[in-house]
Amino acid sequence: xxxxxxxxxxxxxxxxxxxxxxxxxxxxxxxxxxxxxxxxxxxxxxxxxxxxxxxxxxxxxxxxxxxxxxxxxxxxxxxxxxxxxxxxxxxxxxxxxxxxxxxxxxxxxxxxxxxxxxxxxxxxxxxxxxxxxxxxxxxxxxxxxxxxxxxxxxxxxxxxxxxxxxxxxxxxxxxxxxxxxxxxxxxxxxxxxxxxxxxxxxxxxxxxxxxxxxxxxxxxxxxxxxxxxxxxxxxxxxxxxxxxxxxxxxxxxxxxxxxxxxxxxxxxxxxxxxxxxxxxxxxxxxxxxxxxxxxxxxxxxxxxxxxxxxxxxxxxxxxxxxxxxxxxxxxxxxxxxxxxxxxxxxxxxxx
Amino acid sequence: xxxxxxxxxxxxxxxxxxxxxxxxxxxxxxxxxxxxxxxxxxxxxxxxxxxxxxxxxxxxxxxxxxxxxxxxxxxxxxxxxxxxxxxxxxxxxxxxxxxxxxxxxxxxxxxxxxxxxxxxxxxxxxxxxxxxxxxxxxxxxxxxxxxxxxxxxxxxxxxxxxxxxxxxxxxxxxxxxxxxxxxxxxxxxxxxxxxxxxxxxxxxxxxxxxxxxxxxxxxxxxxxxxxxxxxxxxxxxxxxxxxxxxxxxxxxxxxxxxxxxxxxxxxxxxxxxxxxxxxxxxxxxxxxxxxxxxxxxxxxxxxxxxxxxxxxxxxxxxxxxxxxxxxxxxxxxxxxxxxxxxxxxxxxxxxxxxxxxxxxxxxxxxxxxxxxxxxxxxxxxxxxxxxxxxxxxxxxxxxxxxxxxxxxxxxxxxxxxxxxxxxxxxxxxxxxxxxxxxxxxxxxxxxxxxxxxxxxxxxxxxxxxxxxxxxxxxxxxxxxxxxxxxxxxxxxxxxxxxxxxxxxxxxxxxxxxxxxxxxxxxxxxxxxxxx
Numbered sequence: 001x002x003x004x005x006x007x008x009x010x011x012x013x014x015x016x017x018x019x020x021x022x023x024x025x026x027x028x029x030x031x032x033x034x035x036x037x038x039x040x041x042x043x044x045x046x047x048x049x050x051x052x053x054x055x056x057x058x059x060x061x062x063x064x065x066x067x068x069x070x071x072x073x074x075x076x077x078x079x080x081x082x083x084x085x086x087x088x089x090x091x092x093x094x095x096x097x098x099x100x101x102x103x104x105x106x107x108x109x110x111x112x113x114x115x116x117x118x119x120x121x122x123x124x125x126x127x128x129x130x131x132x133x134x135x136x137x138x139x140x141x142x143x144x145x146x147x148x149x150x151x152x153x154x155x156x157x158x159x160x161x162x163x164x165x166x167x168x169x170x171x172x173x174x175x176x177x178x179x180x181x182x183x184x185x186x187x188x189x190x191x192x193x194x195x196x197x198x199x200x201x202x203x204x205x206x207x208x209x210x211x212x213x214x215x216x217x218x219x220x221x222x223x224x225x226x227x228x229x230x231x232x233x234x235x236x237x238x239x240x241x242x243x244x245x246x247x248x249x250x251x252x253x254x255x256x257x258x259x260x261x262x263x264x265x266x267x268x269x270x271x272x273x274x275x276x277x278x279x280x281x282x283x284x285x286x287x288x289x290x291x292x293x294x295x296x297x298x299x300x301x302x303x304x305x306x307x308x309x310x311x312x313x314x315x316x317x318x319x320x321x322x323x324x325x326x327x328x329x330x331x332x333x334x335x336x337x338x339x340x341x342x343x344x345x346x347x348x349x350x351x
Numbered sequence: 352x353x354x355x356x357x358x359x360x361x362x363x364x365x366x367x368x369x370x371x372x373x374x375x376x377x378x379x380x381x382x383x384x385x386x387x388x389x390x391x392x393x394x395x396x397x398x399x400x401x402x403x404x405x406x407x408x409x410x411x412x413x414x415x416x417x418x419x420x421x422x423x424x425x426x427x428x429x430x431x432x433x434x435x436x437x438x439x440x441x442x443x444x445x446x447x448x449x450x451x452x453x454x455x456x457x458x459x460x461x462x463x464x465x466x467x468x469x470x471x472x473x474x475x476x477x478x479x480x481x482x483x484x485x486x487x488x489x490x491x492x493x494x495x496x497x498x499x500x501x502x503x504x505x506x507x508x509x510x511x512x513x514x515x516x517x518x519x520x521x522x523x524x525x526x527x528x529x530x531x532x533x534x535x536x537x538x539x540x541x542x543x544x545x546x547x548x549x550x551x552x553x554x555x556x557x558x559x560x561x562x563x564x565x566x567x568x569x570x571x572x573x574x575x576x577x578x579x580x581x582x583x584x585x586x587x588x589x590x591x592x593x594x595x596x597x598x599x600x601x602x603x604x605x606x607x608x609x610x611x612x613x614x615x616x617x618x619x620x621x622x623x624x625x626x627x628x629x630x631x632x633x634x635x636x637x638x639x640x641x642x643x644x645x646x647x648x649x650x651x652x653x654x655x656x657x658x659x660x661x662x663x664x665x666x667x668x669x670x671x672x673x674x675x676x677x678x679x680x681x682x683x684x685x686x687x688x689x690x691x692x693x694x695x696x697x698x699x700x701x702x703x704x705x706x707x708x709x710x711x712x713x714x715x716x717x718x719x720x721x722x723x724x725x726x727x728x729x730x731x732x733x734x735x736x737x738x739x740x741x742x743x744x745x746x747x748x749x750x751x752x753x754x755x756x757x758x759x760x761x762x763x764x765x766x767x768x769x770x771x772x773x774x775x776x777x778x779x780x781x782x783x784x785x786x787x788x789x790x791x792x793x794x795x796x797x798x799x800x801x802x803x804x805x806x807x808x809x810x811x812x813x814x815x816x817x818x819x820x821x822x823x824x825x826x827x828x829x830x831x832x833x834x835x836x837x838x839x840x841x842x843x844x845x846x847x848x849x850x851x852x853x854x855x856x857x858x859x860x861x862x863x864x865x866x867x868x869x870x871x872x873x874x875x876x877x878x879x880x881x882x
Binding site for chain 1 (some may be wrong): 357608813815849856858863864865866868869870
C-alpha cells in the first residue's frame with residue numbers, strides 16, 4: 001500500500017475514534033433528568049408527540065405544575081400540551097413558542113405572566129433546562145443568545161460535553177441506563193405531585209422600588225402577541241394561583257392594562273380561588289408555591305369549562321386515533337398517580 | 352483573550368491553517384496581522400503604547416546604526432589625513448551622539464513603563480511619607496490600565512536597542528518585521544523575552560508544513576494546557592481560599608500555602624510557556640527555553656539559572672554587566688578597596704550591582720513592596736551563600752564523597768525547594784505584612800491536626816481533586832525526570848502510531864474531562880500575565 005494511502009487510513013481511523021468516543025462521553029455525561037430533577041426533561045419530550053394540539057401552555061413551573069392536560073382531555077376533549085420548564089423566562093417562553101409553531105398552529109396559547117418580573121436570566125441551571133431540550137433551530141440559537149449569562153458560552157450549548165465535562169464525579173446508575181434512551185417523565189408537560197404541604201405563614205411581598213415591568217420583558221410579550229396574531233392564535237395571559245413568589249397589585253394592574261389595550265384575555269387565578277374551590281391546606285404540595293394533583297385538577301376543570309365556553313374549543317374525544325393516543329397517556333397518568341399515593345403513604349386517596 | 356479561552360483556540364487554529372496556506376513569503380506578514388489582531392482584542396486602548404515602543408525603538412536603532420556606519424566610513428575615507436587624537440575625538444563625538452539617541456529612547460520607553468505601571472505606586476508611597484510626617488498626602492492616582500505584556504515587549508525592545516548600540520546585531524530595516532518582533536502574540540502575554548539575534552531569523556523565514564514539526568508543537572501545547580488547566584487552575588481554588596483569609600489560614604496552613612502556591616506557579620507559568628513555545632514551534636518558529644527543571648536545582652543560584660531564564664539572562668546581560676563595568680561602579684570599587692581592604696573591597700561592587708539587579712527584578716514583577724522585598728530577600732540569600740562558598744568548599748574537600756551521594760543531592764534539592772516555597776509567599780500574598788505573619792506563624796503552629804481532621808477538604812477541593820492533583824504532579828515529575836535523558840517527545844515519536852495516538856488523545860481527554868474550566872470554575876488568567 002502506498003504511504004499516502006496509509007496515512008489517510010490512519011487519519012480517518014483516528015478521526016472516527018475521536019468523534020465516536022467524544023459522542024459516547026457526551027451521552028454518558030449529560031444529565032438524564034429521569035429521577036430527581038425531572039424538570040430538565042420536559043422540553044425535549046414534546047418532539048415525540050403528534051403535533052395537533054388545540055392548546056399550548058408556555059411558561060414556568062406555574063404552568064407545568066398547575067394544569068393537567070389529562071383532565072382537559074378526559075373531561076372536555078381538549079388536546080393540550082405544556083411547554084414549560086423550571087423558571088422559564090419570558091424570552092425563553094417566546095422562543096419555545098416560536099419553535100412550537102414551526103410544527104403546529106394551536107387555537108389557543110396560554111402564557112403565565114409571572115416570569116415578566118425577571119427580564120434577565122438569574123441562573124444558568126434554569127437556562128440549561130429550558131434550552132438544552134430544544135431541537136436545533138434558529139429559535140434555539142436565539143433563545144441561547146437571549147438567555148446566556150456572563151459566565152456562559154455559546155459553544156457550551158453546541159457541545160454540552162464542555163459544560164458537563166466534570167460530571168463524571170457524579171455519575172450514577174441512571175447515567176448508564178439512560179445513556180442512549182430516555183423515559184417519559186411528564187404528562188404532556190405536566191409535572192405530577194400528589195403529596196400535600198399546606199400553605200402556612202405565606203410571606204407578603206416586600207415593597208419594591210419600582211413596580212414597572214422591565215421593557216425587555218414587555219418586548220418579548222409583545223413579540224409573543226404578534227406571533228400569535230400573525231398565526232391567528234388566541235393568546236390568553238394567566239397568573240396561576242401560586243401564593244409565592246408574591247404577585248403585586250401593581251404588577252396585576254399593568255397586565256390588566258396591557259391585555260385591555262391589546263384585546264387579550266387575562267385570567268388571574270388568584271382572584272378565582274374561591275370560585276374554583278382551591279383549598280391551600282390540601283391542594284398544594286409545597287406550602288402554596290405550586291398546586292398538587294388535587295389543585296391542578298380543580299384548576300384544569302375550571303379552565304376546560306372556560307376554554308369550551310369562551311374560546312369555543314370543540315370536544316375531540318370522538319377522534320379515534322387521538323382518543324387511542326390519550327388512552328395510553330391516561331393509563332400512564334393513573335399509574336403514576338397510584339405509585340405516588342403509595343410512595344407518600346396516601347393509599348386512602350388512591351382507593 | 353486568555354490562552355484558555357475558546358476564542359484563543361479558534362484564533363490559534365485558524366492562524367495555523369492560514370499560516371500554511373498563504374505563500375511562504377507572506378507568513379511573517381500574516382503573523383504580524385494576527386499579533387496586532389490579538390493585541391487589539393485585548394484592548395484597543397493599549398495599541399498606542401506598543402506602537403510608540405515599536406516606532407521609537409525602530410527609529411533609534413536605525414539612527415544608531417547609521418551613525419556607526421557613517422563613523423566607520425568617515426574614518427576609512429580619512430584614514431590618512433586624521434591623526435590618532437583626531438580619530439579618537441571624532442569617535443567620541445559620534446559615540447556621544449549614539450549614546451544620546453540610545454538614552455533618549457530608553458527614557459521614553461522606560462518612562463512609558465514607569466508611568467503606566469509604577470506611577471500609582473510612587474504616588475501611594477509619597478502620600479504615605481507625607482502622612483507619616485504629619486501632612487496630608489493627597490496626590491491623585493493616575494489609575495491607568497496597564498497595557499498587555501508591556502513589561503515583556505518593553506524589555507525585549509530595549510534588549511534589541513542595546514544589541515544594536517553595542518553592534519552585536521544589525522538594525523532591522525523593515526518596520527513591519529520589527530513590529531512583529533515586538534508584538535509576536537504567543538510570547539506577548541508572559542514571555543519568554545526574546546533576543547533579536549536568535550528570534551528574528553526563525554520569525555521571518557518561510558516555513559514549510561511538516562507533520563513532525565506541527566505534531567511536536569501541538570504536543571507541547573497540549574502538555575501546557577494539561578499543566579495549566581488540570582493542575583494550576585485546580586490547586587488555585589485551595590490557594591485562593593487560604594490567601595483570602597490569612598487570619599484564619601496560618602500556622603500549619605502556611606506550609607500548605609507555600610507548597611500549593613509553588614506548585615501552582617510552576618504549573619501555571621511553565622504551562623503558559625509550553626503553550627507559547629509549542630504554538631510557535633507548530634509554525635516552525637524556534638523560541639528559546641525559559642525553564643530547565645528549576646525545582647531540581649541544588650542551590651538558589653542554580654535555580655535562577657533554570658527559572659524564567661529569559662528574564663534572568665536579560666537582567667544579567669542588560670543590567671548587571673553594564674552596571675558592573677560602569678564608571679561610577681569603578682569609582683566605588685576603588686573607594687571600597689581603599690576603605691575595606693583588597694579582599695572585601697573587591698566584593699563590595701558586586702553586592703551593589705546584584706542588589707540593583709534584584710531590586711529591578713522585584714519591581715519588574717509588580718509595583719508593590721512585596722515584590723521589592725522578595726527581590727531583596729533573594730539578593731540577601733544569594734550573597735550570603737556566596738560568602739559561605741569557601742566554607743562549603745572546605746567541607747566538600749574534607750568529605751569529598753558526601754557531595755556525590757544521592758541523599759546529599761536530594762537534601763540540596765529539598766533545601767532549595769523549601770527556600771523557593773518560602774520566598775514565593777511574597778508573591779502569593781502580595782503583602783509584606785501578611786507574608787511575614789503567615790510565614791512566622793508556622794514556627795508556633797498548634798494546628799498540625801489539619802492534615803488529618805478533614806480540614807483539607809474545606810479548602811474547596813474534594814478527595815477527587817486531591818487525587819487528580821497528586822497524579823498530575825507525579826506525571827509532571829516523571830516527565831521532568833525523563834527529560835534529563837532525552838526529549839519526551841522524541842521518546843514518544845519512536846513508538847508505533849497507535850501508542851502515539853493513545854498518548855495524545857489520552858492527554859486531550861484528561862484535559863477535557865479533568866480540566867478546571869467552565870461554569871463552576873473561576874477562569875484564571877496566567878499569573879505571569881500580570882507582570
